[in-house]
Amino acid sequence: MRFLVGQVNEGTAVFLLSGNSAINLTEQDPSIGSDLMGIIKAGMTLSDLESRVVGAKSVPLDTIKPALPVVSPGMIMCLGLNYVDHIKEGGYDIPEYPVFFMRGPKSLMPAGAPMIRPVCSEQLDYEAELMVIIGKGGKHISESDALNHVFGYTIFNDGSVREYQRKTPQWTAGKNFDSTGAVGPIVVTPDELPVGGEGLKIEARVGDEILQSASTSDMMWSVARTIVAISEFATLSEGDLIAMGTPPGVGHAKNPPRWLTNGETVEVEIEGIGICSNPIVDEVTFNKSG
Numbered sequence: 449m450r451f452l453v454g455q456v457n458e459g460t461a462v463f464l465l466s467g468n469s470a471i472n473l474t475e476q477d478p479s480i481g482s483d484l485m486g487i488i489k490a491g492m493t494l495s496d497l498e499s500r501v502v503g504a505k506s507v508p509l510d511t512i513k514p515a516l517p518v519v520s521p522g523m524i525m526c527l528g529l530n531y532v533d534h535i536k537e538g539g540y541d542i543p544e545y546p547v548f549f550m551r552g553p554k555s556l557m558p559a560g561a562p563m564i565r566p567v568c569s570e571q572l573d574y575e576a577e578l579m580v581i582i583g584k585g586g587k588h589i590s591e592s593d594a595l596n597h598v599f600g601y602t603i604f605n606d607g608s609v610r611e612y613q614r615k616t617p618q619w620t621a622g623k624n625f626d627s628t629g630a631v632g633p634i635v636v637t638p639d640e641l642p643v644g645g646e647g648l649k650i651e652a653r654v655g656d657e658i659l660q661s662a663s664t665s666d667m668m669w670s671v672a673r674t675i676v677a678i679s680e681f682a683t684l685s686e687g688d689l690i691a692m693g694t695p696p697g698v699g700h701a702k703n704p705p706r707w708l709t710n711g712e713t714v715e716v717e718i719e720g721i722g723i724c725s726n727p728i729v730d731e732v733t734f735n736k737s738g
Contacts, residue, residue: 449637453483454512469506476500483519488599488686514559514633523688524551530667530693537701546669546677555624559633562729563607572708575606575694576652576660576716582688589679594672600637601645603724604691605630605716610700634722641720644671649719654712662695
């Protein structure tokens with residue numbers, strides 16, 4: 449199944465996608481709610497949803513303004529240094545344990561929304577990432593069962609303010625500027641992708657400029673192993689988000705560094721999922737327009 453949470457005239461709703469058209473599931477069944485949590489918690493299957501959309505009208509996909517797939521995730525866990533070539537370009541040692549950091553909800557925004565380049569630093573960088581949405585919670589999850597806890601996969605652009613990321617050994621500041629983490633727009637259930645989301649082409653670009661291009665098969669820690677590691681110390685819950693790290697080609701590693709600038713549009717594309725596209729807007733410009 450392929451889902452899009454987005455805004456139409458009637459408000460924010462959950463849509464079931466088929467090609468370039470979409471059916472408003474929330475309109476057909478208000479109990480579904482305005483993000484994916486209703487479907488996740490109810491454990492709805494394709495047959496459950498098909499029974500709700502018999503005879504329903506579809507709308508063009510491009511008439512829907514994307515919103516966050518999960519509005520209030522309990523946890524936003526991010527994995528750093530998960531591609532060997534990215535580790536090398538950053539000058540880090542290859543870790544023996546996953547490098548985790550967390551984001552707060554105010555740092556996220558949906559696909560299509562402006563990514564804000566802060567007034568205090570020009571060093572806004574891009575990071576194309578696969579993102580996992582948890583569908584079943586748990587603690588001390590086994591690797592053989594881990595992928596059964598995945599509801600779906602989407603796209604994440606982990607916009608990072610490098611100057612602030614490096615002010616301390618902890619990355620929190622540089623990873624939590626408001627509206628720097630783009631999520632979505634399409635969420636794809638595991639049955640439509642290779643096992644664990646492996647083998648998918650992942651790319652970041654601005655216009656015709658390809659900034660990153662790799663495969664999710666290059667990840668050191670797979671989705672299953674990452675879920676196992678997180679669940680050793682934290683209880684996973686429905687709707688939690690896990691960002692799986694970025695491949696090589698980030699802006700800070702280029703010579704000279706390649707920072708995102710006001711007026712550019714950065715796109716992250718993952719094979720089989722779609723494109724997350726966001727314009728870059730200076731904070732001052734954004735505040736004036738708002």
